[in-house]
Amino acid sequence: MTIQTKARARCHWLPDLDAAAAPLYQALVERLAADIAAGTLAPGERLPPQRLLADALKVTVGTITRAYREAERRGLVEAKVGSGTRVRSLASDAPSFHHLSQATDGSVDLSLSVPIPHPMRAQQLAAVMERLAHRPGAIDAALAYHPEQGSQTSRERLADWLTEQGLPMAADELILTSGGQHADYLALQALVQPGEAVASAAMTYPGMIAAARQLGLKHLAVPMDDQGILPQALERLCLQQKIRLLYLMPEHNNPTGARMGQARREAIVEIARRHDLLLVEDGVQFVTAERRGVPLYRLAPERSLYIFSVSKLLAGGLRMGAIHAPANLMSRLAAALRAQYWATPELMASAAVEWLTSPEAKTLIDWQWQEVAERQQLLAERLKGHEISAHPCSFYAWLTLPEPWRAVDFVARAAERGVTVIGADPFCVGSQPAPQAVRICVTPPAERAQLDEGLTRLAALLDEEPRRDSPLV
Template sequence: MTSWRPDPGQLSRPIYLSLVEQFGRAIAEGLLQEGERLPTHRQLAYELGISVQTVSRAYEELMRRGLASGEVGRGTFVRLGAEEHSPPYIPERVAEVIDLSMLKPVLEARHVDLFRAGAAAVAGSMPDRAITSFRSNVVYASHRPAALAWLRRCGIDPGERDVQITNGATAAIAVSVMTALPPGSTIATEVFTHHTLLPLARYLGIQVRGVAMDEEGIIPTELERLCREGDISALALLPNGAGPTAAFMSLGRREAIARIARHYNLWLIENDAWGPLIADRPPPFATLAPERTFYFTSFTKITVPALRIAYLLTPERLLASALNRHLVTNWMASSLIAELARQWVVDGTADELVRWQRQALARRQRDAAAVLGDICYTSHEQGLHLWLPLPEGRSESDFVSFARLRGVAVAPGSSFHAGAQPSPPGIRVSVGSTGADELRTGLGIIASLYRGAPEPALLTL
């Protein structure tokens, strides 16, 4: 255990944030080293003359900032934040917290009932080969028509192309990046991108370049400038409102980016995790530039989180490589869950749940507009979240911390930022991750924090 201790004479209100700052400085100055165990909550509270709850909040904030990690039964340990990427969401759901940090669909009891009944029916009727085989071409022989039908619902006519079935969008991202980019190469992406892309690229030895954005996403002239200045091999995209800033790309913008990709020979990695959720979408890049596009869509954000299956289309000349990358990272997708996805596509359950989700999210977005009033934010009327830029001079970290102190968890924009310069402060707020009443309450707290300083009651903690 470390011998360094915070100075109680330097604590100021709110005490837990002051404590976090002292720990942060000690780590930056080398007074605390990677792997050192911090004092127990009770011990530090006794030594500093503060409450155990205050220490618990400080340690939780250290973990959120990537400066500490908790191990059940062992304690809390120093972790150098630069070595690991902190997720934007709180790691565990706490009963008293309104969690607007985790991106989830709106869910009711009927979703649980549908999944349980579907899983039981599928388990009882699965063919023997789906239970006993290790060979994906045997297990998934009957899945291809359903996958192709679902891709057509997403605006793609895949013809007779092969479709890979992966364990959700995260596995599809990994397969696509590993196939398109060798170590040492560079991928471009929106300056605010999918949070898992950043640590994945770092683990694989791939450089990430963030491209400036507007309300439609990547600005073509900025992308072309980066291509001229550096050796960009691929471009990762979230064109349909699923990115943290809810940017939605027009057909003209997509066509301009497809032209740049062809001119500079870029692979395109199109993350369409929401699939057909957003109605009346422009054609995907997989239609505009099929020869160079890795496209994947999944079910977790539009049906139920447990349906962790994605369909991945790969440029035909890289199909064998993609199959091998999937083999070494996942072997093959879970046959039980894949079978349930196939069944829901065939019998219409997936379509029904998508239609229901559209309507539910539209209601949530109307509630958000009513609560936030004149506060400027971006969202899509059928989207799972909204993006709230913070006014100039407001600290993103402080805003997130004060919201958490008031019992609301939100996702900091810095968790999604891929640029070399500090990111403009902003927060992502999920509208589907909790009940409608809790959402309105949480948004009300966010609105009050946005419009003014924290209430005096906060400063007594």
């Protein structure tokens, strides 16, 4: 048997390649894309090792490496240290909302960072809609076309509210968006060209990873510690290649909870100025004014965007957010938004702003801060002795698993006991190795007792020896 015949027998994926196609690596990527689209290659399926596929196709290993790299850049596959290259699985993208519901079977979902369910939300929104409906001209205004950045009235009211929260801004510095994810996407789409590089902490919000991939941007990971990205590492990366934009969550990184102190913020701003980086500060995981450090947009107003959303305060289904940006970037952001869908729906914007600025919303938000702090306290008690990183305003905690637990086993064992948590993988940028850690959200259960039950089951699990299902060979 020739080397090629032997390799062909061992390759579970053997694309038909037109030898005349040039360049060959490109033809291979196209074949890969077609087979994924046709379902011949399933999400999560491992691609043949590079050397094996090269032998089977009688091409150089370099051609396969280039093809796999290009496929990764196009978001078709993902390469992880130690586990080869796999077809990108939707499940490893941003955590999905599909499965989230208030369980009746004793299971406890602690996977997503959502506002705490409470009947107050529906009652308040109903009252707000009623008020709007009876306010002369309000519905007519909501039904009219508005400028790309959103109606003047909604922007003014939102700017005033944010200013009261210790985030001073003016209406003409704001552009309304359909939530925080839209704001993140819009910032990347409007300000970074396909092929250019953006950077973030090595572990970051999966929606940002998905947006950068979707837009064909190079996403670089900056090593981090418990204060977020390391300035020296950022400096090194900037010296190696041109980075256009740096995405950060200075108050508490999703998922690790890292919070930047003042010196760290200043060091990063200084590097951003020297290397001409745009800064995107994602404030969707909102914190109270007294817990907040100086926002980056106050330290470097000429190059910083601040992103806000009502999703964590009022309701994720409202899809209402905003970008605060320097004047020279406004027209590019507005043009991108116009090209997407003209403007954020004013009916939603006016309802969300009416609710946010109402006395009822203050009662709801204050209740939620108190409840979040108490739930974090409960988590600290139930998981006492374990390595937890959390913030009193945070909807989640980051648990570094004790030896010899691996995140994949812990997530699976927790699921067997009816508790859903998310491992580190979806938060890792590119092929960054995932730490053996999980994110535990304290907010999804309506009742604190359900959270307690879920945490108690996790604590019991942590005391056990991990069981591995993986074969030894």
